[in-house]
Amino acid sequence: MSSVLITGGAGFLGQRLTRQLLERGFLAGPDGHPRAIDRIVLADVVAAPATTDPRVVNLVGDVADPAFAARIVDIDTTSIFHLAAIVSGMAEADFDLGMRINVDASRLLLDVSRGLGHQPTFVFASSIAVYGGELPSEVLPTTALKPQTSYGTQKAIVELLVGDYSRRGFVDGRALRLPTISVRPGKPNAAASGFISGIIREPLNGETAVCPVDPETRVCILSPSRAIDCLIAGHDVPARTLGTDRTVNLPGLSVTIGEMVAALERVAGSEVGGRIRWAREPKIERMVSGWPGRWDATRARDLGFPGDDSIDAIIRAHIAETQRA
Amino acid sequence: MSSVLITGGAGFLGQRLTRQLLERGFLAGPDGHPRAIDRIVLADVVAAPATTDPRVVNLVGDVADPAFAARIVDIDTTSIFHLAAIVSGMAEADFDLGMRINVDASRLLLDVSRGLGHQPTFVFASSIAVYGGELPSEVLPTTALKPQTSYGTQKAIVELLVGDYSRRGFVDGRALRLPTISVRPGKPNAAASGFISGIIREPLNGETAVCPVDPETRVCILSPSRAIDCLIAGHDVPARTLGTDRTVNLPGLSVTIGEMVAALERVAGSEVGGRIRWAREPKIERMVSGWPGRWDATRARDLGFPGDDSIDAIIRAHIAETQRA
Numbered sequence: 001m002s003s004v005l006i007t008g009g010a011g012f013l014g015q016r017l018t019r020q021l022l023e024r025g026f027l028a029g030p031d032g033h034p035r036a037i038d039r040i041v042l043a044d045v046v047a048a049p050a051t052t053d054p055r056v057v058n059l060v061g062d063v064a065d066p067a068f069a070a071r072i073v074d075i076d077t078t079s080i081f082h083l084a085a086i087v088s089g090m091a092e093a094d095f096d097l098g099m100r101i102n103v104d105a106s107r108l109l110l111d112v113s114r115g116l117g118h119q120p121t122f123v124f125a126s127s128i129a130v131y132g133g134e135l136p137s138e139v140l141p142t143t144a145l146k147p148q149t150s151y152g153t154q155k156a157i158v159e160l161l162v163g164d165y166s167r168r169g170f171v172d173g174r175a176l177r178l179p180t181i182s183v184r185p186g187k188p189n190a191a192a193s194g195f196i197s198g199i200i201r202e203p204l205n206g207e208t209a210v211c212p213v214d215p216e217t218r219v220c221i222l223s224p225s226r227a228i229d230c231l232i233a234g235h236d237v238p239a240r241t242l243g244t245d246r247t248v249n250l251p252g253l254s255v256t257i258g259e260m261v262a263a264l265e266r267v268a269g270s271e272v273g274g275r276i277r278w279a280r281e282p283k284i285e286r287m288v289s290g291w292p293g294r295w296d297a298t299r300a301r302d303l304g305f306p307g308d309d310s311i312d313a314i315i316r317a318h319i320a321e322t323q324r325a
Numbered sequence: 326m327s328s329v330l331i332t333g334g335a336g337f338l339g340q341r342l343t344r345q346l347l348e349r350g351f352l353a354g355p356d357g358h359p360r361a362i363d364r365i366v367l368a369d370v371v372a373a374p375a376t377t378d379p380r381v382v383n384l385v386g387d388v389a390d391p392a393f394a395a396r397i398v399d400i401d402t403t404s405i406f407h408l409a410a411i412v413s414g415m416a417e418a419d420f421d422l423g424m425r426i427n428v429d430a431s432r433l434l435l436d437v438s439r440g441l442g443h444q445p446t447f448v449f450a451s452s453i454a455v456y457g458g459e460l461p462s463e464v465l466p467t468t469a470l471k472p473q474t475s476y477g478t479q480k481a482i483v484e485l486l487v488g489d490y491s492r493r494g495f496v497d498g499r500a501l502r503l504p505t506i507s508v509r510p511g512k513p514n515a516a517a518s519g520f521i522s523g524i525i526r527e528p529l530n531g532e533t534a535v536c537p538v539d540p541e542t543r544v545c546i547l548s549p550s551r552a553i554d555c556l557i558a559g560h561d562v563p564a565r566t567l568g569t570d571r572t573v574n575l576p577g578l579s580v581t582i583g584e585m586v587a588a589l590e591r592v593a594g595s596e597v598g599g600r601i602r603w604a605r606e607p608k609i610e611r612m613v614s615g616w617p618g619r620w621d622a623t624r625a626r627d628l629g630f631p632g633d634d635s636i637d638a639i640i641r642a643h644i645a646e647t648q649r650a
Contacts (some may be wrong), residue, residue, distance in 0.1 A: 095493060133569065142469045146488075146570060153489040157482050163471075164478040168420060244458065245471060 008083035009042025028236035064105035102154035114170035179252030203275035212281035215258030218293025251307025333409035334367025353561035427479035439495035504577030528600035537606035540583030543618025576632025
């Protein structure tokens, strides 16, 4: 029996990951061979959309609640994708909530996993926001973390825990640093980076998007479908290949906001590209400009994690997905 | 009313710090001007030696216990030196104890301090053990932390908290990374680095010391008296001078174990130097060789933190202090 837990399972990434895992039907086992997925437990604070697939179990609750954590992990749990998080803007607005979900719930989940005794694979969705302060023009895996947000601090703390829990053999952990995901579908969320999707998504919907930063601002992005591929690749990479360093900077496309808008015009026309209003917001500007605009993802590419080819391709894929949906 | 809290106040550094603060009589206030110390609260799991100084209050308890934390910090608390910790060897042997004291108690103390509302100065004794893994021959402040021990992981987590609590204005924090302290007086403790004092202290006492690492092993050390000077300097440096980066690598003398033994022979004679038995212990060797043997402390020196001049001077100072005691 092989059971996969996805926290934040009702969320955008959680739902996409679920669909892909159901389609794929397997994940790598400890021996590296494919192991069929018998069950996927989706744990979230809101119910995930109903599905007819008998493998899916929806559990609604608070991941920071020990009783709930004990319910969502059981002896059959072989893999955990820990995606549940309070996003950057909200963790900045409500410090205690961020600590509770981003740190305490993560540690609780690591401890429950440790209690299983069989070292489940623990994939933690970390973030580019662990970096901050004065950074080199290209961030390297050897660059020190100086997070300038509570969200980044909280993610960095859990990375450290994932590293130590793995070193001690409590779990087989992998902390994957996600670049900013763009283009996210759906409604804007409270992430400070939300506009990096909004400036593509809203104009394509015929709506005006407000861009709170300068066009010269450089960001590091990853499309939703490549992000899901990376989460699965991060699960399947053998422990011995990863070695002691359990943190991976995922491949990110380095683009300026201006280049994103230019690509939108190329792909969808100047009328669509014209639906952006520029209104700088110093608070968001400060947070976003503190994150790396470019990082070295050689290790991720060597490990077989896929990235995006171009911003044009990302926008085209978003349009195709929206039309299918 | 200005009250100073020292956790781990009964310990070796806590006691030395207490003596020096009593003698000095003041610490810098938020305006940078000296502020008289009216009270020093020593909190520890064992009672500190009795003193006749009316300014000293001894409180015995568990720093991870919220009731005790609420007792040792009060509205008059202006400065906190958080020295209480589970040492490296013990945190490796008992993971949960290390997490409880090194992480949970630190966070509790940060939260109690935050509750005061007046941003007390919070000096956290961090450690060189936050570094690990593949390191450059000289570690820089920009070098990423890859701790290879639970102790180092736990110290790194609290550094992140001190940074974020300071950024948010909850406390005025300073995380000072201590090199290995040598020569510690007294009995050996459970720190993996204990022998780095033992190979000097025991031979001078006429006893044999066992050295568990190769003479070529390079370590980064700081004498007890300079460590105390650095803790006080770390308290007194103005917040605006520190800026957003609240972590400082203290000055460390880079020496090999062989150079330490050679200096012992120079200072105390070959008979004393001959009282070392070499017996490699892979577990200790692994932990110690994972820590930097050399790091760049330019920032600390620019901030006025004093270091040691030579290993000979450190040994001579130890001998002089032992004779005075």
